[in-house]
Amino acid sequence: MLPKPQEWNEFYAAMLKKSGLDLHQYKANQLQRRIIQMAIGKKTNSLSEFWNMISTEKDGLIWFQDRLAINVSELFRNPEKWVELEKQILPSLLEQNKRLKIWSAGCSYGAEAHSIACILAEKFGTGHQIIGTDIDQAALSQAKAGNFNQNDMRGVPKEHQKYFEKQDAAWIAKPEIKKYLNFKTGNLLGDRFDTGYDLICCRNVVIYFTDEAKQVLYDKFVKALKPGGILFVGGTERIQNADSLKLTSKISFFYQKSTERQQTTWRNAS
Numbered sequence: 175m176l177p178k179p180q181e182w183n184e185f186y187a188a189m190l191k192k193s194g195l196d197l198h199q200y201k202a203n204q205l206q207r208r209i210i211q212m213a214i215g216k217k218t219n220s221l222s223e224f225w226n227m228i229s230t231e232k233d234g235l236i237w238f239q240d241r242l243a244i245n246v247s248e249l250f251r252n253p254e255k256w257v258e259l260e261k262q263i264l265p266s267l268l269e270q271n272k273r274l275k276i277w278s279a280g281c282s283y284g285a286e287a288h289s290i291a292c293i294l295a296e297k298f299g300t301g302h303q304i305i306g307t308d309i310d311q312a313a314l315s316q317a318k319a320g321n322f323n324q325n326d327m328r329g330v331p332k333e334h335q336k337y338f339e340k341q342d343a344a345w346i347a348k349p350e351i352k353k354y355l356n357f358k359t360g361n362l363l364g365d366r367f368d369t370g371y372d373l374i375c376c377r378n379v380v381i382y383f384t385d386e387a388k389q390v391l392y393d394k395f396v397k398a399l400k401p402g403g404i405l406f407v408g409g410t411e412r413i414q415n416a417d418s419l420k421l422t423s424k425i426s427f428f429y430q431k432s433t434e435r436q437q438t439t440w441r442n443a444s
């Protein structure tokens with residue numbers, strides 16, 4: 175199957191109209207390869223046939239959105255970043271605010287959010303909240319259940335293993351960490367964002383988006399952060415124009431939103 179540009183346009187327009195999801199904001203090559211695989215998997219011969227199928231069958235669009243991006247994740251993925259988060263980032267945020275509001279954006283099945291919850295439970299007490307959002311419903315159900323497998327557990331530091339309980343082949347998060355967590359559906363490319371976050375983690379998600387979509391998203395993240403709040407990005411996702419977004423690189427891959435005082439200085443200087 176090799177759809178023509180016009181067929182793609184029609185598919186994208188129908189998707190936007192029916193589900194609110196703007197596929198133009200995803201990198202075209204990567205996305206279109208995925209869609210063709212899905213269409214072939216459904217034994218359809220054209221994009222319009224594929225669209226008719228997924229737009230009419232029960233939960234067809236949910237099925238499609240669940241497959242838009244891979245949802246590979248890991249508890250404590252990139253271990254050194256979690257040490258920096260625990261030893262430097264969270265203590266400095268807690269000097270400003272006693273109760274932290276944290277967002278794992280594009281959380282997949284919740285590994286990142288559960289990793290943060292372990293650190294809070296172990297070192298920083300209660301009263302903090304972590305919100306995890308994703309477009310993938312199946313991944314979110316797993317996140318809500320706190321259900322992990324043996325592979326996920328490989329990176330969990332010894333001191334945090336007690337927060338998971340083995341049930342047959344699965345490892346289930348215990349109430350001590352679940353109490354911090356709340357998961358809900360969210361489309362990073364279309365939603366209005368809540369505000370007042372101390373920390374936003376968005377790792378290994380923007381790799382799917384166009385450069386324009388990425389810029390809009392980072393700008394919205396900055397608006398959603400408190401002054402002095404931190405944006406934690408993935409290990410290949412250095413933000414090129416951090417200055418113009420009023421972000422400074424605190425430690426690699428942790429960007430800090432300027433404080434009110436810095437903003438006043440910038441406003442006066444310009």
Ligand SMILES: C[S@@+](CC[C@H](N)C(=O)[O-])C[C@H]1O[C@@H](n2cnc3c(N)ncnc32)[C@H](O)[C@@H]1O
Pocket residue numbers: 240242243244245246247248251279280281282283285286307308309310313360361362363376377378379382408
């Ligand atoms: C590779 S996973 C990243 C998981 C986790 N943040 C990590 O780094 O381990 C990418 C996630 O982005 C989600 N995603 C893709 N497009 C999205 C969108 N428009 N809004 C919200 N999430 C999206 C996918 O469903 C997938 O779960």
